[in-house]
Amino acid sequence: MRIENTFGIEAEALAVIKYDSEKGLTNALKTLHKFNAELPILLIGQGSNLLFLNDFKGFVLKSNIKGFVVKQETDDEVLVEVGSGEVCDEFIAQAIQRGWYGMENLSLIPGQVGAAAVQNIGAYGVEAQDVIEEVKGISLKDYSERIWKQQECQYGYRQSIFKGDLWGQYAITRVTFRLKKHFEPKLQYGGLVKAVEEKGLMKDSLTAQELRQIIIDIRRAKLPDPKKQGNAGSFFKNPVVPKEQAERLLAEYPTMPHYPADEGKVKLAAGWLIEQAGWKGKSLGPAAVHDRQALVLVNKGGASGSDIQRLCEAIKKDVKERFGIELEPEVNFI
Secondary structure: OOOOOOOOOOOOOEEEEEOOHHHHHHHHHHHHHHHOOOEEEEEEEEOOOOOOOEEEEEEEEEEEEEEEEEEEEEEOOOEEEEEOEEEEEHHHHHHHOOOOOOOOHHHOOOHHHHHHHHHOOOOOEEEHHHEEEEEEEOOOOOOOOOEEHHHHHHOOOOEOOOOOOOOOOOOEEEEEEEEEEOOOHHHHHHHHHHHHHOOOOOOOOOOOOHHHHHHHHHHHOOOOOOOOOOOOOEEOOOOEHHHHHHHHHHHHHOOEEEEEEOOOOEEEEEHHHHHHHOOOOOOOOOOOOOOOOOOOEEOOOOOOOHHHHHHHHHHHHHHHHHHOOOOOOOEEEE
């Protein structure tokens, strides 16, 4: 059965099993273990952060757990538990309508809520970890349910315990977000203040819906629609380097974008590095670097996962040779 993925790569699995409740997930796992105990299981959302290099010789489980419920509410904030199968952007839209704020900058990032908690998605100065209170999951091995508080999720830049020590061990079922009931726009990243001004809006009176629309407009202008041209959004992580290394590079490239990171570290823009290495808009067979955003690799049509991987390795090689920086893919290779 074909595995849906935003890269548009042709990849098959033995079966794709959807579940809409914890009980449905547990029943599916018990059936798989009873008849096919040795075959691997892959958990996916919308397939928006995956690159398939081959067919998957096992079973794919896809969450369709929907809905959300308010667990706790005060005058200032709300705790809302959301099913892992909810489309993250659709939940953000509904949250804003209800006066729950904090996720506006994550608008239009593809994927489901469960995947957002695994990947620690982020954009324009906000990451999922900033609003996640806890994550629920079920063990693929013994079907037990577990709850992780935010501090236990080991969140980092596009990283979590679910991508690390617990990779492939738990299916995320629900995510609880802590959202504000008073809107405070976060505009300190990615030229958002300029974008607000260009719209003729005032940052002091900006609404959450206006900020969401600005984010959507920016992303649509820079990023290709996966339905029209296969891609997984940002393919590489922005590298975080020691401050001394960043200072050496800035001496040679004074206009290089850079941002504060952890103590003694600086975050650089992978897209800028790729563009300076001459790859923006360039192709390698049916795989290409997007002509408006060098951080995005695209399937021009008929590309295999190996085609995308070859392009990835060629870019990494050139960036390493020019800047001494090792780019790391954000996308998971399967």
